[in-house]
Amino acid sequence: MNGRTLSGDRNQCAGCREYFNSSTAFDWHRTGEFSCDRRCMSDGEMRTRGMSINSAGFWITKPYAKYAEEA
Ligand SMILES: [Zn+2]
Numbered sequence: 001m002n003g004r005t006l007s008g009d010r011n012q013c014a015g016c017r018e019y020f021n022s023s024t025a026f027d028w029h030r031t032g033e034f035s036c037d038r039r040c041m042s043d044g045e046m047r048t049r050g051m052s053i054n055s056a057g058f059w060i061t062k063p064y065a066k067y068a069e070e071a
Contacts (some may be wrong), residue, residue: 004057016040024062027049028061 006012011021013029018040020026029046032038043047050062 010058013040014017019058021056021060025059025061029059 004019006019010020011023011026012019013026016029018029020029028049028051029041030038031045038050046059051059051064052059
C-alpha cells in the first residue's frame with residue numbers, strides 16, 4: 001500500500017501509524033505527561049507545532065521555525 005522505506009533514523013509510530021523521518025520528529029509528536037496521559041498528537045496538532053510531511057511521506061521537524069515550549 002505504501003512505498004515508504006524505513007532506513008537510518010526513520011521510524012513508524014506503533015500508536016498512530018504515522019511515519020517519521022527521525023527520532024527527533026517522532027519525539028515531537030508525543031505529548032502529555034509521561035506515565036499519565038502520554039499520547040500521539042493529531043495531524044493538526046503536529047502542524048501547529050511546526051512539523052510537516054516531506055516529499056517522501058515522512059513527518060519532519062522544522063528546527064529553523066522557532067518553537068518554544070509554553071510554560
Ligand atoms: Zn504516534
